[in-house]
Amino acid sequence: MADVHPNLAPLSELDLNTIYRRLDAIRGDGGNAGARFSNWARTYSCRPAAIFEPRNEDDCRLVVELGRREGKTVRAVGVGHSPSDLACTDGYLVKMGKLNQLVELQSPPLTNIPAQVNEEKKIVVSQPGITLSALRIALEPHNLALPNVGSIAAQTLAGAVATATHGSGLKDGVISSHVLSLTILLSDGSEMRCSKTDHSDLFYASLCGLGSTGIILELELSVEEKLSFKDVRFSTSFDHAVRDLEELAHSSQYTRMWWFPQTNVVQVSLSDPTSESKKPQRSWSITPLIQFHLTQFLLLLGLIFPVFNLWAGYLVSWFVRGKTVTIDEGHKIFNLDYQYLQHTLEFALPISSAPNCLRDLRTYFDKEHKNPYGLRPHFPVEIRFSEEDEIWLSPSYGRRTCWIGIAQYKPFGFDVPHEELFSNFTRILLLHDARPHWAKAHNLGPGPLRKLFPHFDDFVETVKKYDPIGMFRNEYVERHILSGS
Secondary structure, rough: OOOOOOOOHHHHHHOHHHHHHHHOOOOOOOOOOOOOOOOOOOOOOEOEEEOOOOOOHHHHHHHHHHHHHHHEEEEEOOOOOOOOOOOOOOOOEEEEEOOOOOOOOOOOOOOOOOEEEOOOOEEEEEEEOEEHHHHHHHHHHHHHEEOOOOOOOOOEHHHHOOOOOOEEEOOOHHHHHEEEEEEOOOOOOOOOEEEOOOOOOHHHOOOOOOOOOOOOEEEEEEEOOOEEEEEEEEEEEEHHHHHOHHHHHHOOEEEEEEOOOOOOOEEEEEEEEEOOOOEOOOOHHHHHHHHHHHHHHHHHHHOOOOOHHHHHHHHHHHHOOOEEEEEHHHHHHOOOHHHHHHHHEEEEEEEEHHHHHHHHHHHHHHHHHHHHHOOOOOOEEEEEEOOEEEEOOOOOOOOOOOEEEEEEEOOHHHOOOOOOHHHHHHHHOOOOOEEEEEOOOOOOHHHHHHHHHHOOHHHHHHHHOOOOOOOOOOOHHHHHHHOOO
């Protein structure tokens, strides 16, 4: 284990009342034990024993010390964007949003560089609670940007890393693959800096660690020069998109697709760096507003009259018809404004298996649409890509990957049936060697997951090694990772 931080020795000498008094200042629940925490989509909630909002690393150590003495679990959370119970706990919930700054690293490779960003080597060191959008803003003065971003910029950096969040492009891996080192607070109160060469087991386990190895205090990651992108979007038929899937995936640096099962139309997005002059996306402000509320209204009616789900699909498919060309900054191309609360599920499979998998999904969706009492999937089905990596629990481990995701929206906050649809979706994806996105609410346990992830047992042993008392576990981790082990 790492050496104990100089400030840790006094912690063991503090009595419980002193710890309680110090932690009162960072209670995020107003001292109301049992206050409810809900994730962003309001699909999962819990009542932690206490909610803390640490202002610095010393506050985090105090929470861990209290958890150790009281026998409570401790779960770190960013903004709660994971559409599952990944962050939920009946122990102590630690909201990391106030640890949101770029920081100096007083050891290689940034020694003697008096700034938070190493522009020459394109390396940045950050606290865990910074959101991807805030990190983008902080990097802009240095003409730098994240190498690859997903659709959602509101999530925290540590949250994105701990779940192997991805963007879309076969030339880039998941966000975690750009991390060079991590500093982690362990359950015994010590800190450990890990990388590919130092404590590599902790490093590869924590890059998609689901919060189960410790609390990430600091991340060192590679960034790249800020670029503008040219995004070409067009619609094509499902048959053409699937036939040319691998060609399309390789034809640009960042390829994304959105499939509308109701019309079997696929919108394709091809994005590449460019030096051309900006050409922002044109839109009348009233159009997105009409689309958003009209779609929600049709989906709400669809809860009673299923045919309205089909009409909503026709409507949105009509809105995205035609070809568009946009030239703008990366975040304006890749980040999407997710306004709909939703249940969502996503799997990653070898890109070579994707065409047959998508054809199987179309057969299933068409069958449901033809049945007057069939299930009514919402839209679109999102199709994205990523390069292979070597992260133990990354769904892209060891193979170039196609990601396929579905969502069932909650119009105006009303819940929608989704369990049977998601179960059937999972069954089809598993036939094609697919692995689940860990942030999403999948139903796989340790048995099938062990077969899908070659380093599953290495991950389990590493969790036990660095957290022998189980401080950072919760029901999610027990259910999917540790049950029976």
